[in-house]
Amino acid sequence: MSSLDGRSPLVLDVRELGRRAGAMMTFDRVAAAPNDLANPMIGIPVGSDLALDVMAESVVEGVWVSGNVSASTQGSCSRCLEPVSIPLTVDIAELFRYADQIEDEDTSDDEIPTFDNDLIDLEPTLRDAVVLALPLAPVCGEDCLGLCSQCGFELKNDPNHQHDQTDPRWAALGKMFTDDSAADGPDPKEEG
Ligand SMILES: [Zn+2]
Ligand SMILES: [Zn+2]
Structure with missing residues (x-):
């Protein structure tokens, strides 16, 4: 059973692939950003646009999803604390295995996500990729002079x-x- 909503833009409905190895589908769409695509300094605002450009390819073990997602981030410059907005594009590449093919196989590898009912939830993959790609110390510009260490003057x-x-x-x-x-x-x- 799956609780995924096939109409959710971060859920890929791959029914058309029909489990024919080699079959492909492309997903070119804009989704609203879920929460927590962020680190303490910067992140993708909830509800803002996530531009998905991904491909789902049927392989023997499941579906290989690859492509990229672009969004705009908002945060604070780590030097001067001014607001910064940095465009972000992250690559995605992940194999999703058919849940119903796992049972009689080695299930010790929990790292590989599974899916059933032809619905692939891209959100965890996307979150991992985005959080990894976000700068830990964003700057408004490489030449940002920051703040005076004595009085905080910009x-x-x-x-x-x-x-x-x-x-x-x-x-x-x-x-x-x-x-x-x-x-x-x-x-x-x-x-x-
Ligand atoms: Zn700055
Ligand atoms: Zn000063």
């Missing part, structure tokens, strides 16, 4: 932004000179 607004502060090493040197000049200064006892 450096792209003023690349010359800096704080008036003396390097601690120079500060120590300065103090030494001050001490020297004090020692070299006029001593009232000697002059008097």
Whole structure:
């Protein structure tokens, strides 16, 4: 039994393949993005367009699904925290085995997804591919200057932004000179 909805755009109805090895179907459609196609920094907004361009090919063990899915992602620049939107295209390639052919075979390999009732659920495959492809540290641009480490100022607004502060090493040197000049200064006892 399958609880999949054959009308769901992320479910591929491969009935037409008829289990004839070599038969092919293409799926060129736009689906609404499910949730959780994201990492903490960036992701595909729920309900936004997922452009599917995949092919289902009947093979002896099941159906080989390959192709790609394109979407637009939204997140935050990891350097300056400004919103970023990065186009994403992920490749998909997965074998789905016929569930009813598994029983008398070795079922120890749980890694290979199965399907029945001619309906293939592409969502888990898609989620794995997308999460793997999303950048962990997205940037608004490779030249993003990020934020000032001292005040959080966005450096792209003023690349010359800096704080008036003396390097601690120079500060120590300065103090030494001050001490020297004090020692070299006029001593009232000697002059008097
Ligand atoms: Zn940035
Ligand atoms: Zn600053």
